[in-house]
Amino acid sequence: MSAPPTYSLESTDNGNFLLNLGPQHPGTHGVLRVVLQMDGEYILAADPVLGYGHRMQEKIAENMTYLQALPYVCRMDYLGAMSYSLAWVCAVEKLCSFEVPERAVHVRVMACELNRIASHLLWWGAYLLDLGAFTPFLQAFADREQILDLLEYITGSRLTYCYFRFGGLAADVDDVFLRRVEDFVTGFRQRLPRYHDLVTGNVIFHHRSKDVGVILPFEAAGYGVTGPCLRGSGFAYDVRKCEPYSGYDRFEFAVPAEQEGDCLARYNVRMAEMEQSLAIIEQAVATIPDGPYRARVPRVIRPPAGEVAMAVETPRGELVIFMVSDGSTRPCRVKFRVPSFANLSIFARLARGQLLADALAILGSLDMVIPEVDR
């Protein structure tokens, strides 16, 4: 446990050298450090060093009431905050057996899917920036901005949304919002082919991403890879389908999967997922009923003693909140099983033997959010 602060990479005298990537580096998308043992341009071993953004979220949650902890949960993954707050409120609702009104279910799904598209758009722009293409970033941000405006309209915040409450929502949505969502879906569906025109068929992009960083199916299970990274390797595992929560079983959508397991496959999965999210949003807007937006729940949340595991498909993969209640107003144990943590743990394996430039392409294709890894 208290091992000396030396790295497992032995120093060598045959021309190999250590390269320190990060903790501040554009390619790591956050405060991540990777110690690389290099042989020229090739990586012999990679050792990710975590914890620069560690805030002890689990201890914080265990020392607060269920409602007080809610805004903290939304600050773990700042690009997929909706899914995180959904997991927290659903975990408590499951423990307490609260019912959620239909209208709230529809708005929750709509908000989470808009958030997923925004997250994938940012990934798309930033990933291509990693690979040296500058224009896509601006293109993606123009569309992402529209989603942020939409979500700001209902939640008041642009990234770390804290909009869901136990039993429903903090506030209702109005018809203006629903019309604007419809307009966005129509407009974005027309603009999506331009994304493909600009990048998907590009030969330089293919050279950088095809057959690079292949995650083999049996390795995925060993590391617990989930989300688009897993679906790029042939498994159509999506919590929204396998363990439907928050009414996802009422909407029709496909789970895109690719077989190759390389960076290009993960790219294609995310691109196809955005279309599916549009389909879900469209159905949610079309079928949203009138009625209450929040159920009557007790002011003080005191769940019965017990344990619950609430799994949610965030833009990055499977989030599980494991919560143990002892019947008091504070959770007695909270574990956040975050997708980026498991997805990043396979990086050392993928980077071995690769060119440094390819390792950055792999790191970007995993789409991790470091504050979520560090918690």
Add this chain to the structure above:
Amino acid sequence: MNSPLATALARIGIDYRPRVPAVGLRCSLHILPEQIRSLARSLAGEGFFIETVTAEDMPEQNRMDGIYLFNHYEGDMRLLVRVTVSRSRPHLPSIGRIFPGAVWHERETAEMFGITFDGCPDSRNLLLPEEATFHPLRKDFTGV
């Protein structure tokens, strides 16, 4: 019921009993530390993936539980495994050579709870500073 979960448990002589109500956990087990490796091997053979390794500290019962979550890519087969260890000298066998992804989870659990994972390929701190010897997720931890 011929699910991969039932098959994996049957191979090491554990009866599959689904949990009712499920609350996200299809099945929960309480096993001995020496069983965890054979269980992990059996689950890996059936294609299960590792979700997490963590622990729960219960000082009023003078008890600490190692907690494992496994699931299957075919979906909805989440298995919760609890392994009780002593609070004063907590030890668990590492499953890091069966599920390579478990190494990071074990490193985190080791630093947060002070549990030693025997045979873990890497025993450095993961999220805490390299030299930290305190265990923040123990209930009696009040700060440094």
